[in-house]
Amino acid sequence: xxxxxxxxxxxxxxxxxxxxxxxxxxxxxxxxxxxxxxxxxxxxxxxxxxxxxxx
Amino acid sequence: xxxxxxxxxxxxxxxxxxxxxxxxxxxxxxxxxxxxxxxxxxxxxxxxxxxxxxxxxxxxxxxxxxxxxxxxxxxxxxxxxxxxxxxxxxxxxxxxxxxxxxxxxxxxxxxxxxxxxxxxxxxxxxxxxxxxxxxxxxxxxxxxxxxxxxxxxxxxxxxxxxxxxxxxxxxxxxxxxxxxxxxxxxxxxxxxxxxxxxxxxxxxxxxxxxxxxxxxxxxxxxxxxxxxxxxxxxxxxxxxxxxxxxxxxxxxxxxxxxxxxxxxxxxxxxxxxxxxxxxxxxx
Numbered sequence: 518x519x520x521x522x523x524x525x526x527x528x529x530x531x532x533x534x535x536x537x538x539x540x541x542x543x544x545x546x547x548x549x550x551x552x553x554x555x556x557x558x559x560x561x562x563x564x565x566x567x568x569x570x571x572x
Numbered sequence: 573x574x575x576x577x578x579x580x581x582x583x584x585x586x587x588x589x590x591x592x593x594x595x596x597x598x599x600x601x602x603x604x605x606x607x608x609x610x611x612x613x614x615x616x617x618x619x620x621x622x623x624x625x626x627x628x629x630x631x632x633x634x635x636x637x638x639x640x641x642x643x644x645x646x647x648x649x650x651x652x653x654x655x656x657x658x659x660x661x662x663x664x665x666x667x668x669x670x671x672x673x674x675x676x677x678x679x680x681x682x683x684x685x686x687x688x689x690x691x692x693x694x695x696x697x698x699x700x701x702x703x704x705x706x707x708x709x710x711x712x713x714x715x716x717x718x719x720x721x722x723x724x725x726x727x728x729x730x731x732x733x734x735x736x737x738x739x740x741x742x743x744x745x746x747x748x749x750x751x752x753x754x755x756x757x758x759x760x761x762x763x764x765x766x767x768x769x770x771x772x773x774x775x776x777x778x779x780x781x782x783x784x785x786x787x788x789x790x791x792x793x794x795x796x797x798x799x800x801x802x803x804x805x806x807x808x809x810x811x812x813x814x815x816x817x818x819x820x821x822x823x824x825x826x827x828x829x830x831x832x833x834x835x836x837x838x839x840x841x842x843x844x845x846x847x848x849x850x851x852x853x854x855x
Contacts, residue, residue, distance in 0.1 A: 569633040571708025572825035
């Protein structure tokens with residue numbers, strides 16, 4: 518399934534079985550996107566990195 | 573049947589691999605997004621044991637720590653435990669426990685004010701590395717090559733709004749062979765190790781580096797397990813550096829990424845399945 522990037526409207530090809538909160542990148546503008554709903558399949562801009570993020 | 577959960581607000585390669593490993597074993601689990609998580613502590617809202625065991629893959633240190641603390645209070649077994657996350661998420665606490673356990677580390681000083689940091693850096697001897705107490709992937713990690721650079725960087729740190737950034741963690745700069753070593757440890761078992769080659773002096777894969785298989789030696793295995801046990805144990809990623817004086821432990825990661833590890837070892841070592849085994853053993 519292909520969705521429009523909410524940042525640049527580029528075509529984002531989604532994996533066959535996406536997961537909720539899955540992160541993907543727009544192939545056009547490279548911005549990080551997050552799967553926010555599975556039915557219907559929706560993506561939005563992923564949260565930006567925070568100071569306490571890490572391994 | 574045990575009730576299991578995976579905590580994650582960001583589903584990356586690693587979390588997808590873990591979900592797939594659980595599903596291959598037909599293990600039922602809930603994916604809990606910590607951004608929607610709350611737990612009652614007292615009164616009628618007090619929650620009791622919604623899960624027998626919880627795997628924490630939360631990317632935010634604070635959300636990971638408090639989620640596990642709250643879930644443990646409800647009776648859940650957590651991988652990793654909140655106290656382990658609390659140590660691994662704070663480089664000063666990690667260094668204190670590693671030193672107490674006799675695990676070799678680079679010379680390390682923690683200074684509580686910019687003025688004290690400047691003096692401490694002088695005593696340690698330039699060049700030194702300044703690191704934030706919390707964080708990964710080499711973010712805000714800086715080499716201070718002389719007093720002038722140190723003054724500039726420490727002044728910038730002092731201007732940051734988060735008071736924790738005013739505490740300066742300083743470490744001698746190790747003359748390493750362009751790589752460090754990541755060892756994955758589950759309990760007292762070592763899954764394997766990778767060399768991580770950096771694109772700059774930092775060697776993390778997240779900052780653009782690459783991974784290659786690293787052979788396990790008794791010394792490497794012993795140090796990695798010793799470091800993991802020193803911080804409380806669990807499923808951990810231990811980072812080491814080859815210094816001119818031998819192997820030294822840099823840090824221990826409570827939610828290690830393993831994409832680089834997979835790239836290096838291929839399918840020979842199934843990290844996600846090992847994590848699931850560790851979780852099921854804790855349940």
